[in-house]
Amino acid sequence: MTEEKILNEVKKFSQAKMGDDETGHGFDHIQRVVGLADRLVKHYPEANRVVTVTAAYLHDVIDEKLVADTAQASQEVRYFLAQQGFTAAQSDMIFLIMDNMSYHKTLDGTAKPLPIEGQIVQDADRLDAIGAIGISRAIYFGGHFGEKIYDPAVKPRTEMTHAEYRNLNNETIINHFYEKLLTLKDLMNTSAAKDVAEHRQQVMLDFLAEYKAEWNAEA
Structure with missing residues (x-):
């Protein structure tokens, strides 16, 4: 198959797996990550485009926070990749890439x-977590799990473990910006992603300033 035909099959597989997600990780998110990665x-030019875009399409298909049985999901993906002609090395x-790009992996070391392909996909995924889209996704995700929007008495957590990061009972939506989203700009791997992140970071900072001013009836 041609490169584009392979990627079209990967796209259809990803859409079938992620199309019903209601946590902010649905196929719209996948398509944005793919677009950013591409x-x-x-x-x-040293990066393999097919591997990069494929990993972008599949990066959430085996994610522990979205899939009940990650072992079965991984087996399905490996079988699918073999069907499309990917080599064992690819x-x-x-x-x-999929197993090591998640933010929580940076918490437990x-x-x-x-590889450069993975750095690009990780950057693309992180870029979609910040800026205007990141703001809406954070609110959507927090609302889905019944998180409190904001409580000035609840301070952002620091130096979290993986378990603490997953414990949404100790988080507010606004605190999530300080606990994670505002840190992503400095975690970008590639210079191309860093340039995009600068603007998106400012969008979030402006939002938080306005939000707190309105919360305190100052604006």
């Missing part, structure tokens, strides 16, 4: 170094 990969790289 935009970023143009700056790095499949292993895609899984290396278990993340393995990512």
Whole structure:
């Protein structure tokens, strides 16, 4: 198959798996991450575009917070990749990316170094978590799980473990910006992503300033 035909099959597989998500990780998120990854990969000719875009399409398909049985989901993905003609080495790289790009991996220090393809997908995923889209996704995700929007008495958590990060009972939506989202700009791998992140960071800072001014009836 041609490169585009392979990626079209990957797209259909991803859409079938993620199309019903209601946590802010649905296929609209996938398509934005793919678009960003495809935009970023143009700056790095040494990167394999098919591997990069495929990993972007599949990055949430085996995510522990979205999938009940990650082992079964992983098996399905490996079988699918083999059907599309991916080599064992390419499949292993895609899984290396998916298994080590999540933010929580930076909390417990278990993340393995990512190849340039993985750095690009990780950056694309993180870019979609910040800026105007990031604001709406944070509110959507928090609302889905019944989080409190804001409580000035509840201070943002610092130096969280993986378990603490997953414990939404100790988080507010606004605190999530300080606990995670505002840290992502400085975690970008590629210079191309860093340029995009600068603007999106300011969008979030402006939102938080306005939100607190309105909360305190100052605006």
